[in-house]
Amino acid sequence: DTAVSQTPKYLVTQMGNDKSIKCEQNLGHDTMYWYKQDSKKFLKIMFSYNNKELIINETVPNRFSPKSPDKAHLNLHINSLELGDSAVYFCASSLRTVANTGELFFGEGSRLTVL
Amino acid sequence: QQPVQSPQAVILREGEDAVINCSSSKALYSVHWYRQKHGEAPVFLMILLKGGEQKGHEKISASFNEKKQQSSLYLTASQLSYSGTYFCGTDVIQGAQKLVFGQGTRLTIN
Numbered sequence: 001d002t003a004v005s006q007t008p009k010y011l012v013t014q015m016g017n018d019k020s021i022k023c024e025q026n027l028g029h030d031t032m033y034w035y036k037q038d039s040k041k042f043l044k045i046m047f048s049y050n051n052k053e054l055i056i057n058e059t060v061p062n063r064f065s066p067k068s069p070d071k072a073h074l075n076l077h078i079n080s081l082e083l084g085d086s087a088v089y090f091c092a093s094s095l096r097t098v099a100n101t102g103e104l105f106f107g108e109g110s111r112l113t114v115l
Numbered sequence: 116q117q118p119v120q121s122p123q124a125v126i127l128r129e130g131e132d133a134v135i136n137c138s139s140s141k142a143l144y145s146v147h148w149y150r151q152k153h154g155e156a157p158v159f160l161m162i163l164l165k166g167g168e169q170k171g172h173e174k175i176s177a178s179f180n181e182k183k184q185q186s187s188l189y190l191t192a193s194q195l196s197y198s199g200t201y202f203c204g205t206d207v208i209q210g211a212q213k214l215v216f217g218q219g220t221r222l223t224i225n
Contacts, residue, residue: 031212041200043157043216056213090156094212100145100164101206101214106156 003027006091006107013081014115020077021110023091031055032074033104034066035090043090049074050096078112086114116141118205120217127224132191135220137203139184146179146186147204147214150197157202161188190222198224 004025011019025032033056034046048056049068063079074091088109094102118139125133137146145164148171149157161171163179163186171177176189190197200221204214 033212041151041219043202043219045213045215048212050212056211096212097210100162100209101147101204101212103159103162103170104147104149104157104204104214105159108156 004091004093004105004107006089006110008110009108010111010113012113012115015081015083017081018077018079019081019112020075021089021091021112023074023076023107025072025091025093025105025107027093027105029093029095029102029105030071031094031096031102032068032071033092033094034074034076035092035106037088037090037109039087047074047076081112081114083114086112088112116207117215118203118217120201120203120220122220123218124221125223127193127222129194129224130192132189133193133222135188135190135201135203135222137186137188137205137217139205139207141184141207143179143181143184143186144206144209146177146206148175148177148186148188149202149204149216150199151202151219152199160201193222193224195224198222 031050047066052068091107092104148160151157179186200219204216
């Protein structure tokens with residue numbers, strides 16, 4: 001069984017369109033994340049949810065809207081796609097600890113290409 | 116806030132050793148190390164916690180100097196399977212669940 005699964009793995013779309021990426025984890029973790037990895041391999045945190053509650057919202061454009069219907073799912077919706085949104089988007093999950101971020105388990109990534 | 120890794124790239128022959136460094140300008144609560152192979156997701160290697168606790172793979176070692184706000188990853192007797200990009204991730208806010216990654220170090224084993 002895949003621990004953290006994302007769909008779709010590949011998206012190719014035109015500028016201005018809207019797209020969604022879904023993520024599910026079966027590890028029983030209470031914290032989930034979205035990370036963006038650009039063409040230079042830089043991994044940047046976008047959002048973090050703990051038990052469906054948004055706890056981290058980095059300086060991400062309003063066009064990006066995460067939603068967590070339950071603690072096992074975290075989806076990412078992107079409106080009005082721009083060329084600069086092209087990247088690999090990784091979902092991850094971890095067990096929350098008081099002092100430190102727990103080990104991150106990453107999904108396989110969703111490669112978004114905006115034309 | 117992003118930690119700085121050095122070197123940016125390393126090329127080794129099988130059996131050689133390498134050290135990858137990670138430095139932060141802020142006090143750290145933990146340092147994570149991940150390895151990402153081309154086209155794959157990052158995979159957890161090790162976590163080093165403030166106070167000296169470590170959790171990770173037996174074949175990989177690392178150090179965490181809290182005073183210097185630095186961590187180093189030691190890869191000994193490298194194998195072809197060690198190839199990939201290594202990322203350190205740091206916690207600077209206790210309990211914030213915000214792991215910030217360095218820019219990565221690309222390791223090539225010939």
